[in-house]
Amino acid sequence: MDSHAVTYALYGVGAAALIGSLAGLKARLELSKAKHRSLAGHARISRRLASFIPFYEYDEHRFFCADGAPEEIATRRRAAFARLAALYRTRYPETARLTAEATEAISDLQFTERYRVPFQFSRMVREHLPTGAFLQSSAGVTVTDLDGNVFYDLTGSYGVNLFGYDFYKDCIRRAEERARALGPVLGAYHPVIAANVRRLREISGLDEVSFHMSGTEAVMQAVRLARYHTRRSHLVRLCGAYHGWWGDVQPGIGNPVPAHETYTLKDMSEATLGVLRRRNNIACVLVNPLQALHPNASAPGDSGLIDSSRRSHCDRRAYAAWLEQLREVCTERRIVLIFDEVFVAFRLARGGAQEYFGVEADLVTYGKTLGGGLPVGVVCGRKDLMRRFRDDRPADICFARGTFNSHPYVMAAMDEFLTRLEEPPVRALYGDLDRVWSDRAAQLNAWLEAAGLPVRVACLSSIWTVLYTRPSRYNWMLQYYLRAAGLALSWIGTGRLIFSLNYTDADFAAVADRFVQAAAEMERDGWWWCDPATTDKAIKRGVLKEIFTHRF
């Protein structure tokens, strides 16, 4: 080869490399544009930032005036806090005693206790307003603690409790009777499974079913199947969505291992569709339809309630239109569309989110309430996607097992659940579901507004979240007033209220009345005092300043 030929060859290689790197750059830029601007949209940065934030807490003085409230307001808050602490001490002694004892050795409890409120306030709150972790019974829409206090249940047992605790007690009792003869035999199936499969196929509109032990496992299996059949590596989850605690669906804070094969992209965004259209490595898109209530935002726990910027509003039509677009692109690009309905299935409609939003998925995961009160995870899917082996490559399989999959008692409880789902009283509940719950939310909002309180609620059917309309650092206190008013919340506090569908108008009116009274008391106690010049942005800036000061 002469020297010209070598030069041309080098130019050629250089040009190809340049084109390649420009194309790579374009793809990276496109991916960046499809990330939500919030920290929830940036897993790696949020993990780094989390390791940067130092622990600090407010002393007794600052606890009551972290927002710069004048002494008169701080004094009012201090007196209210002492009164509430005395009430908690006298009203919940046995529940609090056993909780304190158990917390010593139950890591889960240590975690939830610590993260009920922003960490700067946490210790004082834990010491003086201990939240009981124990209950002795449930009935109707209430639960009773170890001291005999009866609460309206707004926890919904993480969403499991859809039809009321008595409904599930009945499912479990009947299931135990029916599965007793076989007992806990595993591997072989109880015949009741056949009926479950038939009904699940009808409800999901999909061909095949697999049983698992939790929602997390169902999601793991759905994603594994998608990767196996598409031979592609990456899964796309939408910003803020929870899909259980498996590492690949939980990149960022909470997971010590980076999830290298997960893209977290913007919900309801054209940029996300662009990435799906152009990348060749995407196996599946996971959708948690609950995000329709707060697209791109994470689960609204009160520990993150450092100001009043929590926003939430469900636009059903807009979300349905988005899902339709997603459906089209997934079909076009042979990307597997997975609806993770572990939380919302049966709650939004009998046919779940697919029916509610009018969009069909390729795989659907179920769990929670479907077990009739017992633990379960289910994947329903298209025949070609559910297959775990290839006819032409006998060693190339997609493995999935689980000791307790298809446990006879769980399967019988599921059958009870699905049987009741077909009965007229339950079918009737679905007729007017959305209207009933949005009317109730509107009614509570009207009462809150009439009382001049800076609190509102937003809902996706029976799943609610509490919003705050005045800039404040103390919104998280509301959960302690609500508890004192006899309303039980889960450990994420006012971020999530979950109603069961057996709430009558009278039950709801009682809850709404207590809610308004509790908020009014909190207002009187000065927690929502606000410097007229303050904004949520200013509050955030103030907290950031504290963090930097403590860090350096």
Ligand SMILES: Cc1ncc(COP(=O)(O)O)c(C=O)c1O
């Ligand atoms: C949408 C969704 N997917 C998966 C899971 C995980 O289910 P489990 O807690 O049964 O593992 C949850 C739990 O809250 C969920 O809400």
